[in-house]
Each structure stands twice: as C-alpha cells, then as structure tokens.
Amino acid sequence: MSLSRNPDRQAAVVGIGQTEFSKASGRSELQLAAECIRSAMADAGIAPAEIDGMVTFSLDNNDEIGLGRCLGIENLNFSSRVPNGGLGSVGTLAHAAAVIESGLCEVVVIWRAMNERSQYRFGQPMVNQAIAPGGGTGFMEWCAPFGAQTPASWIALGAQRYMSTYGVDNEDFGRIAVSQRQYAATNPAAWFHGKPMRLADHQQSRWVAPPVLRLLDCCQESDGGVALVLTRLSRARHLRQPPVRVLAATQSMPFDTEVATNFYHGDLARMVEGEATARRLYALTGLGPQHMQAAMLYDAFTPLVMMQLEAFGFCGPGEGRDFVRDGHLGPGGRLPVNTHGGLLSEAYIHGVNSMAEGVRQVRGSAANPVPGVEHVLLSSCFAGAILGRDQN
Amino acid sequence: MTTDRQGSLNASRPAAPAASGDSAFFWAGADRGELLAQSCADCGRLRHPPRPMCPHCHGTGCRVVALSGRGTVYSWIVAAHPAPHGFDAPPVVVLVELEEGVRIVSNIEGVPPERMCHGLPVMVAFVPAGEGRQVPVFRPRSEEGCAP
Ligand SMILES: [Zn+2]
Numbered sequence: 001m002s003l004s005r006n007p008d009r010q011a012a013v014v015g016i017g018q019t020e021f022s023k024a025s026g027r028s029e030l031q032l033a034a035e036c037i038r039s040a041m042a043d044a045g046i047a048p049a050e051i052d053g054m055v056t057f058s059l060d061n062n063d064e065i066g067l068g069r070c071l072g073i074e075n076l077n078f079s080s081r082v083p084n085g086g087l088g089s090v091g092t093l094a095h096a097a098a099v100i101e102s103g104l105c106e107v108v109v110i111w112r113a114m115n116e117r118s119q120y121r122f123g124q125p126m127v128n129q130a131i132a133p134g135g136g137t138g139f140m141e142w143c144a145p146f147g148a149q150t151p152a153s154w155i156a157l158g159a160q161r162y163m164s165t166y167g168v169d170n171e172d173f174g175r176i177a178v179s180q181r182q183y184a185a186t187n188p189a190a191w192f193h194g195k196p197m198r199l200a201d202h203q204q205s206r207w208v209a210p211p212v213l214r215l216l217d218c219c220q221e222s223d224g225g226v227a228l229v230l231t232r233l234s235r236a237r238h239l240r241q242p243p244v245r246v247l248a249a250t251q252s253m254p255f256d257t258e259v260a261t262n263f264y265h266g267d268l269a270r271m272v273e274g275e276a277t278a279r280r281l282y283a284l285t286g287l288g289p290q291h292m293q294a295a296m297l298y299d300a301f302t303p304l305v306m307m308q309l310e311a312f313g314f315c316g317p318g319e320g321r322d323f324v325r326d327g328h329l330g331p332g333g334r335l336p337v338n339t340h341g342g343l344l345s346e347a348y349i350h351g352v353n354s355m356a357e358g359v360r361q362v363r364g365s366a367a368n369p370v371p372g373v374e375h376v377l378l379s380s381c382f383a384g385a386i387l388g389r390d391q392n
Numbered sequence: 393m394t395t396d397r398q399g400s401l402n403a404s405r406p407a408a409p410a411a412s413g414d415s416a417f418f419w420a421g422a423d424r425g426e427l428l429a430q431s432c433a434d435c436g437r438l439r440h441p442p443r444p445m446c447p448h449c450h451g452t453g454c455r456v457v458a459l460s461g462r463g464t465v466y467s468w469i470v471a472a473h474p475a476p477h478g479f480d481a482p483p484v485v486v487l488v489e490l491e492e493g494v495r496i497v498s499n500i501e502g503v504p505p506e507r508m509c510h511g512l513p514v515m516v517a518f519v520p521a522g523e524g525r526q527v528p529v530f531r532p533r534s535e536e537g538c539a540p
Contacts, residue, residue, distance in 0.1 A: 138412070142441050146483065146485050147405070147478070147479050147482070147483035150474065153485060157497070161466065207472050209469045209470065210469065211469070268466070
C-alpha cells in the first residue's frame, strides 16, 4: 500500500490491546484472542460489532468464525492470513491498510493469540507429523531427517555463514540480548521485568546450536494475545488515542526463500528478504534509515536483529557487530531497538507485541519512551511497515 | 539402532516423510544410493528442492538426473539442544554446495565441529534412516578437515 493524500484513504492504528504474558494462561487460545481484541477495541473506543475486517498470519489456531461469534461481529467484509509465521507478522498491516484504503473495510483488527508454552512449544524438535505440503512446513522435509528440527537450527544454519563471513562471534550476538533485557527490566508487562542480565550470564547459558546460538539468543516461549485495530485517518482523528499512521507496509518474499530461511539464495551473509522489505518501504515513503527514531526488529533469534540492521541500511554490510558493540540499540542510542524487551525478553507473541510497542513509541506511551519519535520502523524480515505520528 | 560405516552408533534418524508426490523420486533414489535432482526438460536447468514447475521457463517436464555427490561445505551448525529426534549425539548439520550448483541440507560425518570450515570438500554417502529408508549425508574427501 502507498501513501495517499486523502485522510479518508489513509490507515491509522487507533487501538492496541493485550493479555498478560505468561507460561500458562489457564484459558483457551480463543479466549486469549477475544480478550486482546476486546481490549484493543476499548482502547480505540469502537464497539467490537463494528469490526468488518480481520487479519492474522499462519500458525494462529483461532478462526475468524469462532472469534466473530465471541465478539458479536455482524458484517465481516474481509479476512486474510499472511504466510511466513511470525516472520510475516508485520505483513498484517499491509493487508489491513490496503482494505481500509480501498474502502472495502472501515474497522480492521489484527490479532495473534496462543498458548505457545503451556499447550505446545515451537522450540521442541519437530519431525514428520508436523510436515505437510501446505501451510509453509513442506521445507521441513529437507531438514528433519538431518536433525534440523527446530526454528533455532534453521536460522542458525543460515546465520553461521554471516558470522564467518564477517568474523562475528556469539558474544557479539549476546550484546543484543543484554540490551533488550535492559529494556525489559523496566517494562512492567515483560516476563523479565526487574531482571536485567550481564553479558557473562548470556555466555554461561547453554549452547543450542553452536557456534551460533546459546539459549539466551533465543526468544521465549509464551502464552498470551495481542491485537491492533485500524481505521481510516479521518475517523481516527476523532477517537480516544492519538492516531498512529501506517505510512507504508509490505510483505516481501524473494525467489526461493522458505517460511523462515533462504538457504538457496546466492549469498547467505545477506538477508535478501529484509533488503527487499527495506527497498519497498523506503520507495513508498521517500524516507530512509536516517528518518527512524526507533525500530522493532523481529528477534526470534539474535542474529536476525544484526542482519536486519544491515538490510535496512542502519549500517553497512558487516558493520552490524560494531553498531551493536557501540551501544546504538540501547537507551539513548542512535537507534533504540525492541524497547519493550522484544520476543527475547518481553514475550514471544510472534511479533505482534513488537508491533504494539511501535504504536506506543509513536503515541509516547511506551514504558521506555524514546524522545522525539516521528517514525518507527517495524520489521519481521519477510514484511515491514513504517509508522508515523499524525502531523495534524 | 544401526551402526554406520564409520562405527558411530545412531538411533533411528527420521526417514524422509512423503510430503508430496513431487519429491518421492529423491528419497527413492537415496534408498538406492543415488543423489538425484530435477533437470528441466525444456531449459535443462537443475532445481532443488524438487517442485513440479521450472521457475525459469515454467516447463512442467523434467528429467531426473544423478548428481556427482561432490561438493563443499557452505555453512554448518551443531544441532545440540533440544536433542533432535533420532540421534544419539548432536549431529553436525551442513548446507552443502554441490558442484552442479545446487545446495542441499544434510549432515557431515567424520569431522568434529572444531575442524569444520567453509569450503571443506565433501562427498555424499548414504546412511540408514527409519522405516528401512536411506538418507544422503556427506563425508570429507580428504582425511584432513580444516585447520582448527
Ligand atoms: Zn526450464
């Protein structure tokens, strides 16, 4: 979607809502989804019955029909699901904004809700029972027989090429985890609230996929739900919260990528999916990395953050290590990243909690507010968006 | 439990699933000790993993061709934790660049992690998997490995 001058044809995030983040929610995923949407609608001041569009992404177990029956939705015009799991999460904003800008929908919700710790765990080895031709899991046919049975192993296999190309070591990734933990320590919603850590703690955590990933390079497994609600900007200006504009949003799926990896691309030291997302977002808005005051970068595993810094042009190829080492991601840095703690230290709600943090940073309501925010970059590698303050 | 030719004891690693008819030839070839790939009947280009259409010329016809099994290590990790199903010891997972120009995810055997490196020359071998099947793995072409 692109930038329109007509406020009736621009999309804005007007509500965010979330459940508590835990390791055992004690209720169904459908209830988590209904609760976080109810909370986002209350934040916006729009009745749930007005929802006419619903967007989520692959791997959510809740269906639109069940949710509609909970929320009293009367006239649903549109629903869709983005591929790539959490790595496609920000693509939900492209779908929501597109149907608002086209006039098809007036009020669109985005949600992700799961009992990903108490009911099932993505971090446990998956073999044949998880593999099907559809659903984006077909690639596991080429990994599972060789012991690459977890997301950590898939991401690490690509990131190892990046590490050895540029002389990055595991301690360099550890600095990302330490920086994000520092934010979580002062975010009351975070699982690791009040629990900062040192680089030594990271270096003492067990190896998951040597030489790339230790345990504290990996996101949490969490129960919880997060929702966002969007409407057109002209209406957003009369609602409860300051509008947060979606200046651009896009998916990107370069040739021969898989659900989370790009093993077959020419140079694995580059994140081609992130580069494609960056090109599209900057072209749609005329903005560049120098215009972003904060970024929420998908951090299921720490190497993804470093590679996104390069893909989005915050530093040059191979310079991510020094950019992190110089403290630019932390409080007061040149580019505060994952200021809620991220999937590593706030919770793993598959990226949607990071989208909500981007909204809070533009509103000025984050637990760790970045001063003077005009634009926030949201990236889930295979999708991205630029959020902006309403100048009106 | 099976013992491979290098004497290391493996639990029964998972056999390849029959995810779709498009890839059945690859695993059937592995059972016979052949490393196979699709070659487009129209433009001749190789593709892996298998798919029913050539992404370059969009032909649906293809010949199944045997690859040399020779390649080099492109990237590697140890799948350490949680322990993968079917392995008694953490396997070294590799992305191998085959000399015909396609990449494949597999294992390397006979090289300890500290002697792994990019560009290590490797050769395919076939080892038992569950349900009486075989899968392709790779072994170094020389005794050396890489300098630690
Ligand atoms: Zn062809």
